[in-house]
Amino acid sequence: MTNLLKNLATTEVLGINRRNQDYLRPLNSPSAKKIADSKLLTKRILRRSNIQTPELFKVIRTEKQLKYVDWSSLPKSFVIKPNQGSRGRGILIVYGKKKGSEQAWIQSNxxxxxxxxFESHIMQIFEGRFSLGSRRDIALIEERLKTDKLLKKYSYKGVPDIRIIVYNSIPLMAMTRLPTKESNGKANLHAGAICVGIDIGSGITINGIHLKSKSLLSDTYEPIEMTYDQKINLPIKGIEIPNWDEILEIAVKCQRESGLGYAGVDIAIDRDKGPMVFELNARPGLGIQVTNNAGLRFRLERVAGIKVKNTKHAVRIAKNLFGGSVSEEIELLSGRQIANLVEKITLFEKGKYKVKRKRKKLKQGTLLVKGLLDTGLLTSRIDRDTAAKLGFIDAIKSFNSYEIPKVFNSFEEAQAYIDKMDNTISKHEDIVRLAKITEEGKIRVRPVISVNLLIKGIHKNIEVIISTRKELIYPILIGRRELKDFLIDASKTFTR
Amino acid sequence: MILPNLPHGIIVLLLFLPVIATIANFARYVLGIRTLGIYPALSLAFAFLLTGFRYGMIITTLVFAISSLSYSLIKYTRMHYVSKITVIYTANAIFLILAFTLFTQAPFFSNVLNLDFNEINPAGVLLIAVLIDFFVKQTVKKDWFTATRSFIETIIVSSIGFLIIRIPRFDLILVKYAWIIPLLIIVNVIIGQGSNLKLLEILRFKQIIVKPNPQDDKSS
Known part of the structure; x- marks a missing residue:
């Protein structure tokens, strides 16, 4: 309780009041809301930008039109939905025709x-039974999406959808809703579907929740690890959502095209056609925070004012700022840190190892460089000029003063030379030892020095071979010997 | 201070109106109690005023039970929405008449429970009956449980409103210090501009509030 009160003042959670006051009212104009609230308008707007939406077969606006609908002209499976429906209400899914009958179809149950x-259902749609504000509505008949093969294993009958919250053209948070038997194939948390948060950075599912009980005070959710009413129940953590980058890009485009400042974009992945937008939401719910175990307020404030150049830039910002939930979990389990292929490394000048860690600015005597984490090397290497900058110029000069053969014919020959000269050359205080290496396809002998550095917040004193290789892109290459504390994520090339 | 010839009753009722509305506003945006809407909360509070709390609660419970039952019976019947509402109104009228008959004729109710429905103002019954529309609409829009929750919340807010306006001499105080009413505008403006978490949201997001996400502590 004390914790709760203490954290309340600095909470990162977004509540309905703030969402409405600071985001929905000022940013979602009536015209943009009108687009989001109408599936028909949404389709038109998005198709102009070549964003895929489910194919529309028929629009029925009046009782008279309903009388003349040629039902036999429709494909075997289709969906009837209200144009302004919300929370998945009023959606009638037709799976196919009954065998041997032209006038009978089979629905989800x-x-x-x-x-x-059909006519009765559409009449109810006309009366606004399923629509926002119970307004008179029109009925749409559109194609039924087929569930992607991967996600099909986790959902019962219906198509799982992916909800992405987008603000300032940057995706902030995502979750997927998996239909269950309890929800009768509906992707709705309150109907009994499972909601699973998605790590923005990797598109991998993280926390799953399920509605535990509805109480008079508030609904309670319980964490859930596996699907619970499928034929074969599977863990819901760690599902890699297909086409993740494309999905994020689509979400960004949808927000821009609709004119919504703060939007919830619902995307489903069709087995044949890929990601498809089937709904935009001008008032997206806040439950997504629970599934991601993170507050939206912090993320909204974090991206406010950022100028986004293009869609890819927006996705990159989102991944860099809000990705990493999965990495953190792996780090927790393995006890190792996840490192990028290229990391920022602080090198310390000779004899200046100690730094005041609290100081944010690097103190004099350090050199900030980009280093490649190269698992192909055993011992780390450093560029000669960088070593010189760090104060090892004397060691380099001392090494060069010996007449060392430039190339050796074999490792044995190089080792024999090292055995002979190591004690002499290593007399210099900075040269630790000699090492034989292959450089530019040739076997050479090089000096090894000891360097202090800071990588991913870890201070290390490592042995590095001074390299004279000309095309060394990075001034330092960190070898396997120093990478025991890290797991390398090859998909990442830029440091945060 | 009321000038001569001004209808005292109407003035008092009009003064009660913003008080109950402010309670409903506070409940919604500060506590997170949504209710069925501000009109049902006002309507029920005034109904309690007209019928008395005891009778009001009995009629409200009856209306809720009859509406729930009749809606569940006709839920899957193929008919128009307005027709369904009309059927529920009719069912309420029939069963309320039957209930009043039972209450007045059966000696148990009149003698043991000391109920006398002749005491109550008929307008109060009508004010309660209008809740049917809001309750059924909520049931159709969301689900029975959510509608029931909102209904109970409405009763709670209305009861608080009723209890406040029934404070002895509260009406006289309001009339004497009528300048309080414009102050309520300021209170409502403040509530309306608030963007803090509601009390029930704190419970809803407790796990995130107590345990800040370490991922979000990163800054680039």
């Missing part, structure tokens, strides 16, 4: 539906 049932 295996019940038979006939034309009169």
């Amino acid at each position: 295996n019940q038979i539906v006939r034309i009169k049932d």
